[in-house]
Amino acid sequence: MKFDSVIIGGGLSGLLCGLRLARAGRHCAIISSGQSALHFSSGSLDLLGALPDGSVVENPVEAVKALSEQAPEHPYSKIGVERFGALADEAAALLSEAGGKVEGTSLQNHYRLTPMGTFKPTWLTMDGYVRSDNRVLAWKHVALFNAEGFLDFYPQFIADELRKTGIECELHTFNMAALETVRRNPTEMRSSNIARIFDCDENLDELARIIKAEMGDCEAVLLPALLGIERTDGVARLAEKTGRPVAIVATLPPSVNGIRMQRALHHAFEQAGGTYFLGDTAVGCERQGDKITALYTVNHGNIPFVADDYVLATGSYFSRGLVAEHDCIKEPLFGLDVEAAAERSGWYDRNFFEKQAFEGFGIKTDKTLHGLCGGERIANLYVVGAGLAGFNPLAEGCGAGVSMLTALHAADCILNKQ
Amino acid sequence: MNKQFDVIIIGGGATGAGVARDCALRGIKALLLERLDIATGATGRNHGLLHSGARYAVTDRESAEECIRENMTLRRIASHCVEETDGLFITLPEDDLGFQSKFVDACRAAGIRADVIDPKEALRLEPSANPQLIGAVRVPDGSIDPFRLTAANIIDAKAHGAEVLTYHEVLELLREQDRIVGVRVIDRKSGEKAEYYAQIVVNAGGIWGHDIAKKAGVTINMLPAKGSLLIFGHRVNNIVLNRCRKPADADILVPGDTISLIGTTSSKVPFEEVDNMYVTADEVDLLLREGMKLAPSLEHTRILRAYAGVRPLVASDDDPSGRSVSRGIVVLDHAKRDGLEGFITITGGKLMTYRLMGEWTTDLICKKLNINAACVTATEKLPGSRDDERKVGRKLHAVPAMQRESSIYRHGDMAERVAAETSAERSLVCECEEVSAGEVGYAINALDVHNLVDLRRRTRVGMGTCQGELCACRAAGIMARKGKYCTRRAKADLTDFLNERWKGMSPVAWGDTLRESEFTKWIYEGVCGLTNKKEE
Known part of the structure; x- marks a missing residue:
């Protein structure tokens, strides 16, 4: 050949x-x-966050000269x-x-929200993920939703960290008939399997109804990144149906968006x-x-x-x-x-x-x-x-x-x- | 909590747990204190070999006889901790075949069944054995899970009224004239201090017993002997493999649960190192080199981790130079030896003789307390071993087969208490070891779990080939959800757990073990952003 x-x-x-x-x-x-490594992506791609000597990098393009001297x-x-x-x-x-929409610039790192609730500098973040320019969320009051029985995402970690910065957080779990099918096999409650059920409009819309019923007066809704493996409009559709901003946070692997x-x-x-x-x-x-x-x-x-x-x-x-x-x-x-x-x-x-x-x-x-x-x-x-x-x-x-x-x-x- | 006891036992290894259970079964009110978790010293850091005694038959008849007696006893009372695998003592071309007949005679004289078998038959029985072997003897060795054994003793001791405090370290032995009357302890989690009183304090601290004796003002001449072992990623052999020669380094390969273990090395270490043992590259190479002689396939078998324990060798009292070391059981009545009343040290011995050590110690306690009660630990079965496993299996028919088997293997007849009832509870936390959310929940609620390493000992979470890749984070989440700790501590615990795993993995981190470590680092440091920097 x-x-x-x-x-x-x-x-x-x-x-x-x-x-x-x-x-x-x-x-x-x-x-x-x-x-590939994309299968366990955080939803963000890093360019340069620190120099070999440990000093933090804000602007990768500016810092690369120092990098080339050090290494x-x-x-x-x-x-x-x-x-x-x-x-x-x-x-x-x-x-x-x-590969799908990403946001960010090589002239200034922004921050992604980790599954541990901390902010980490990065370069490009995939569409729909929580991101921040200054380690602070844009909202003062958020609701975190997790699928019942999904162990690869633990919203309490995130809530406790966000609360330290003065953000009000509420935790919710959601359940639906389609999830019960996934749960039947004890090894199946993984992000990619759950994401598949949300490729179906009906299930995603049911999730929207659950969120709408429980979200109260929060300013935004945060979810684990499992809103459909085929579709790219999961976040947008939920936002439209609930009438609130929706953003996702990385789970343990596999990474659905990756x-x-x-x-x-x-x-x-x-x-x-x-x-x-x-x-x-x-x-x-x-x-x-x-x-x-x-x-x-x-x-x-x-x-x-x-x-x-x-x-x-x-x-x-x-x-x-x-x-x-x-x-x-x-x-x-x-x-x-x-x-x-x-x-x-x-x-x-x-x-x-x-x-x-x-x-x-x-x-x-x-x-x-x-x-x-x-x-x-x-x-x-x-x-x-x-x-x-x-x-x-x-x-x-x-x-x-x-x-x-x-x-x-x-x-x-x-x-x-x- | 009541502060007055008949007996306080210091040390939560197999020996301490055995003493506590024996006391409890004879109606003696006992308190057991352990500065970390149970079975964290030498108890949890050995081969897990159910010795037939054959290893000692030629060199130490007394130990051999003790072993075979306890071997038969443990098969009965601790069946859920024991695997009856049998053992082979193989002779390789480089060994002296003449030793075999001497070995067989010595075994039989000690009451150990020893059948000489044809090399071909030996290879049929154990295909992983070195095909060059020129002789083989079959003996009733087995494997035993030291943690499960200790835990079962603790559970039964508590069921009979004993109290057990883990993460409680003894700061001081309280003395009135020439008598020890109690201890002053610190709760290592809360930092609170307390005093407990008893008529007798038992020092069952293993190598740490050296310092405990010092606190009482008496000297025991102990010699810390480090023994390193390697754990392989799957079960290479189904029968214990030994070399038929005088005991030497790295000449025992033991199958246990889903893995095999080779050990040990033997070297003297200073006391300062006993709390933090690292296995060196040289030790790994020696273990591997010798292990491959027993089972050549080890060369290509993944090594999960390396670890080391410290044997509490005791120098004979009449030999101040410390050269003459006793490997037998040592019970020291300090009233007789040092004129110090109310203080007993139980040391030496081995995992195999933990029950006998408990019996001798409790006999001495009874004598001192004028209690007339016979020891029943050789006949009373331990919890987990009381019911037929098939019967337990039938009761758990709704649990998925793999999970059911793993659970019964780990918990014996206590598996019922562990069984997950709902689909959410059946969800697997650890795929390698088939540990469900329900089992993790049970361990957290009922088995004195304070951190992820404790949980690993009780459930095997994170002990499989991935060594805690994803299950560690899942389990930390469940621990926090169950209110065991706050998320700040959950993260610190996760960091500690991963570092503890790395301690065992780094000496053998090549091949798949390095691949797994790289991946774990990507997930926790990369995706999750976990660091070891203490939070401000």
């Missing part, structure tokens, strides 16, 4: 890269083994201070148009002419000199994927883009050079919530994100997303941003070659 570009990994990074290439007229394939090997440093702002805006525009975004990007990629191989896993390659010449997958056996360029977007440990063995950390597909501490004792901090060294390990690249093998650059292999070395997605609040910006950067490098 011959393509212009083959992308391994169909998460946020792989999809955005593929979308950019396909829309530029390249014949692209994405090989995806299944789920010259950071993926953003490789993209370059000059290119960073423009690339971030292009990524946001592309995502909003192809899944929806993943599906939308997948669809947009195919609309642009790309081919998405779902449920397939790349397992081997052929290399001649400084070029990859063929790629093999589980499903296609000895039929190779052949392309001018390859993009590795397989993520970090969880998605097996990186594999930790008891004495080393590897990139399993191409055997690329990996940045990691040699001794296992250097991988961890004893405090779970401290920066963990293993989070910063990853695949080494040059400035144009080419993968390296034995220190030698592979001319037609680019590495994007969470598998890259040199950044800490949680401590620096930059996971989604690195995935999106490196995806576009690599796509541009490929397109500019010709």
Whole structure:
């Protein structure tokens, strides 16, 4: 099978890269083994929340210069201070148009409301989620509703935090016949299963009636993010039917809205002419000199994927883009050079919530994100997303941003070659 | 609460719980004090091996005889804590096959059934065993759940009038002339202090008994010996695997519940470290290397976590150098030994002999209190083990099959009390271990749960392959909803729980264990925004 570009990994990074290439007229394939980090999204995407030294970032574009001084090997440093702002805006525009509406700017972080009731800085927030520019809610009196028996959302956490800021909160649970069906199997009370019942107008309207009957004189209604997995108008429709502003808050995984975004990007990629191989896993390659010449997958056996360029977007440990063995950390597909501490004792901090060294390990690249093998650059292999070395997605609040910006950067490098 | 008791027992491990139950069954009014949760010391940090005694047969006949007697007793009185798996002592090419006959003779002399079986037969019985084995002996080993055992003793002690205070730490032993008359304690949750009085105070503090004795002004020469173990992500073997040679490091692989355990290492540690034991990379490597000799598939089996306990080894009184260590049961009557009335120390021994230790201690208490009552703990079954499990299963026909089985496995005939009645209560909190919202609710209401780690011990929430990925947050929510604590403390508890898990996972965090840790961090630190920064 011959393509212009083959992308391994169909998460946020792989999809955005593929979308950019396909829309530029390249014949692209994405090989995806299944789920991605979008499946446990918070509903927001971070660009840069803190520098490696711990100082808080308000304006990512302004802060990236300091970042590149502190961390010259950071993926953003490789993209370059000059290119960073423009690339971030292009990524946001592309995502909003192809993956579903998001709001935010690279010039000023805003805040999302976490399931623990705290505010966390972020870059882009999906439509319908609670967001704030100043860590304060726009309302003084809210009603929080949860589905009865749904354990992956605990509104008391949120209510207690909001009350500290002087907001009046009331807690309600809702129940309906359709929920009873979900509850029949003890493992089914998960966000995506509940969301499915709200794809049906009748159930969503019943929820609206329940809320309307119980919400009293609150200014707004907050709900867990489970208002339909297919539909995008769940929040808007509830707001219309109840006559109050409605906003959603992230649940424990799976993330209904993240899944929806993943599906939308997948669809947009195919609309642009790309081919998405779902449920397939790349397992081997052929290399001649400084070029990859063929790629093999589980499903296609000895039929190779052949392309001018390859993009590795397989993520970090969880998605097996990186594999930790008891004495080393590897990139399993191409055997690329990996940045990691040699001794296992250097991988961890004893405090779970401290920066963990293993989070910063990853695949080494040059400035144009080419993968390296034995220190030698592979001319037609680019590495994007969470598998890259040199950044800490949680401590620096930059996971989604690195995935999106490196995806576009690599796509541009490929397109500019010709 | 009444402040006067016949006996105060310090220490909520298996030994303390055994003493409390024995006292309660003989009509002695007992108070048990534990500074943390029950079974948090060495009791909860060992193999969970129901020793047949075979391991000691060659080197320590007395211990071997005690073990086999208690082994048979525990199968009867604590059937819901015991799995009758049997054990194999295998000889590998690197071992001396000549040891086998000596071993078998010693077992039989101690009253332990020991059947030499053909290596092929051994592999058929236990396919995970090293196929290179050249000899095998089958003995009546088994596995025992130490927490369940301790909890059942506590439940029965309370049912017979004993009082139990967890999270109560003894600050001071109250002394009048040459007699201990009580204790001064602090409630570690509220910070309140109180004094309790009794005619006899029993020191059952395990390695911490060293300091308790010191508070009474007497010296016991104890040696903390650290033993590290690894827990594997699934049940590799169904029969306990041992090496047929003199006892050494990492030569026992025990199946228990849904997992298997390899242990232990053995090293002396300073007293300062006993409250905070970390397993080192070297210990992990040694355990894995030796474990693979017993069952080669361990090389590719996921390790869930590593942990370490501290054995309270006691130096013989007549050897001040501390070199001559007794592994047997040590009952010290401090009136005789030190001229201090009203104070007894029970130590040494092992999980297997907890009941016997309780019996000896209570015999001594009875003698001192002039009470004439016989010990019945060898015949009176523990709660959870009194009813036929099949009968319990039939009563719970409405509960989904997997949940029913897990629940009966964990709670025995007490599963009925746990059973979820409504669909909302049947909703699973922990998918790995099939723990329902109803079972969590029961544990919170009835089993002295104060935090998520307590809850884990009682229900196995967070003990499966995901190690508390999502269930921790769900359980914290239920705890807060049930009014166990406010949301601020719920979050702090969640942080502590995840850190406690990480302590066990970090030494073995590669492969899937690292994948899981990365995911957990994304969820809690990323999505939920949880940090370990104390709230202002």
